[in-house]
Amino acid sequence: MSTGTARAIPPPTRLREPATLRQRPFFVETILALVLIAVPLVLPYLGSAPNTVNRILVWGLFGIGFDILFGYTGLLSFGQSALYGTGGFVAAYLLTRAGFPYVILALVIGTIAAAAVGYLVGLIALKRTGIYFAMITVAIAEVFYFVEFNPLSEWTGGENGLPGVPTPSIPLGFTTLHFSTGWSLYPFLAVVYFLGIVLALRIVRSPVGTIFRAIRENPLRAAAVGHNIHSYKVAAFVIAAAYAGLAGGLLGVMQGFMPPEAFTFDTSGQLVIQTAIGGRGTLFGPLLGAGVWLFLQDFLQGTLKLGAAWKLVLGLVFVLLVVFLHNGIIGGLKSLYQHVRGRANGDTVAIDTIDADAARTSAREPHFRRDVPAFSGPILKATGLSKHYGGVIANADIDFSVNRGELRGIIGPNGAGKSTFFKMLTCEVSPTSGSITFEGRDITGMSVTDVCQLGLTKSYQVNQLFNRLTVRENVAIAALAALRGKLKLDMLRKMANVPGLVDQVEHTLELVNLTGRRDTPVSQLAYGEKRRLEVGLALASSPTLLLLDEPLAGMSPSERVETVKLLKSIAQGRTMIIIDHDMDSLFELAERVTVLQEGRVLVEGTPEEIKGNAKVQEAYLGGVHEGLGDTAEAVS
């Protein structure tokens, strides 16, 4: 951390997870351990069958990985049975037909096999997103089922499955722990589940877990701030596959038999339903959902004698739950708790007014500084840049260059192609022709992620934030990309232990004056605050060239005045290009202004030259000569 500022800097509070997990260290783990220990002491007296409890644990473990994929990363897969079956059959095959004696090692091998298959499957399924992903995973589940039954039936026993799977025993030297069935197997499953949760908590609290949630909230922005989201999605898929494979192996151990039904689509469906019932994005939701599902099944079938209709009843329950309780039982309990406590999530400080002067005096040197390659000439140079959409010409033959340290403004009537021009500069869209050079490197055709990693990024015309995360988490997501690069699988590292992260986040929050709102979820911010956070997301990656697409759009006049002050303070030591319709503000900020009209550069010059330029006046006013500054507002 840098010192030497007079202003008291708020202590860097630790970057932690959302309210569910924001507890004392090991709080969740301790509670879970106590509950798992209490279960075999209490439940037998309530008449619970140990096998039901064991099945719930296996489903719960299966669900932990699925929840990381679905609840945290936002990828709803209907293909988890493929990986559950893979892990299960690999382990069961080793333990039965291959005569492999070590149960735990076989489970580990099954887990690794499922993870490896998950990697390949993930590469295919993640070619597309959204509903395509869901459809492809459905197809994958079906294919694996058929493969298990037919081409591989020699190995898997086909419709007979693999009988005779042994239970584990652990030699301790002086004695050997034997786990057989029922309550005797429970401790083994409970320990595995416990370790599964401990590991998952580490993952979701790590930088990788934070990026998973960023992908769920806004994949486009997660990529634009510099994360290789495809690889992170594959990572989430592999994690889910590993948990599925381990749970599949435990299924065989638990039943003494590896059933072929593990591979059916119904298995995937049941996992999805249980996770949704319990509550996604909670890690414990699948366990709770499995408990509800299996106990209800026993109750409806056994006590109420409903026979096959039990599934109809559970289906109806599920539909009602999805319609009325968006986030499952845990989500429902959480909002009930918050309702009773009468507090909204996060702090309720009144909207703080912008104190740009304070921000300027306190603006410290950022912790993170980019290495600038040796180059001469302008920092950004576009040559002959054109973009055609079919017959529509958005940009035509634009030559444009900006020098280091410059603050450039871009104006132009609506439809002049300003935003398209920005999108080409940040490589969100590729130009039809022409080239772009940034710091002496040709970046034409690079990905938006790579360009952001080089130090060129932008803030968006329409806010692109991570809505269900807090202000601090939003900024941290962008800062992580700058500090860690576009891909790093440090899944066990705590957020607070990322070198320089706390400093970078606090520095950015100060720059955009959101320090007092750091723990507020984005959805509760005022519009002006969201606008500042939008700029903050771009700033958090310490760009050497920052593009701002209409930072003043939609602001009240007083907000504009203050945001202009803010932008001035940000501009110190940076190169910036700003698009805006507010010409008074832009002429005050910018040293040079480029005017676009109908996709071409109309004229370029100092604000004074532009104000007096007849062509510009004509472009805006159609030949009516008036003082441009007075009428610009009406045009915008």
Next chain:
Amino acid sequence: MITWANFVSQLFNGLALGALLALISSGLTIIYGTLGVLNLAHGAMFMLGGYAGYMAYEATGSYVVALIGGAVFLLVVGILLERVVIRHFYHRPHEDQLLVTFGIAIVIVEAVRFFFSSLSKTVPAPSLLSGITPLGFMFYPTYRLALVGIVAVALLALFLMLFRTRLGMIVRAGIEDSVMVDSLGINVQRVFMVVFGIGAMAAGFAGIVNAPVVALTPDVGEAILVQTFVVVVIGGVGSFTGAILGGLIAGEIISITSMINPGYAYVVLFAAMTLVLMVRPQGLLGTKGRE
């Protein structure tokens, strides 16, 4: 033993299956394209159509009544579903839409199982179309030939509805840009309702036509749904012609692979889907950027 006649007969089977898949997939794809909802209950609609046709046939003994009655029933079911459940999900995330339609599928399948049991039902082919037709070098079941014709007529009707009517124009415009259609003062709500009904009807109609070919059980929809997804991925989401092309490709792949080894039908189908995803991720006739 694979003979020439055997091969041609499988080609015809593939054509029949492909035509069915094309019809079901067009239903799925116009619902998705217009409403933005991937209907996981689409397979259940197919199955329900079969049972509706079965009921109508049992009551009247007429194949034609079964065909029309079943289709109308599914239209009504689709409209009711849209009004009661689906419309509350337009503004919720895709995942919620998937969850709720998945739940609806379970409820429909289990309700049918509750009333009709899991034992299979049969609907006989109409006497006029039963028996076999000599094709010179081979014999082929008459009804399967007729099935291709009936489905082709249904696809043509769907095509005319999509490309020759005002409703179809709105639907196609909605697939391109639903926000724009919304802001043009068109009663989108009613269009959505009708589209969901028609989509369900397409699947249900396929289910009725298919009923004389297969044994009808509450689970027939699941396998069809999976094949439909592959068709849509191959053809491209939101593309009517893509659904037809994808349907025919999938039908032939399943049919011809089954002749060699039925166990590999899905493997080859999946391999084809993977190939399309690698070479042309948006589907053969899909448009880039449409998810």
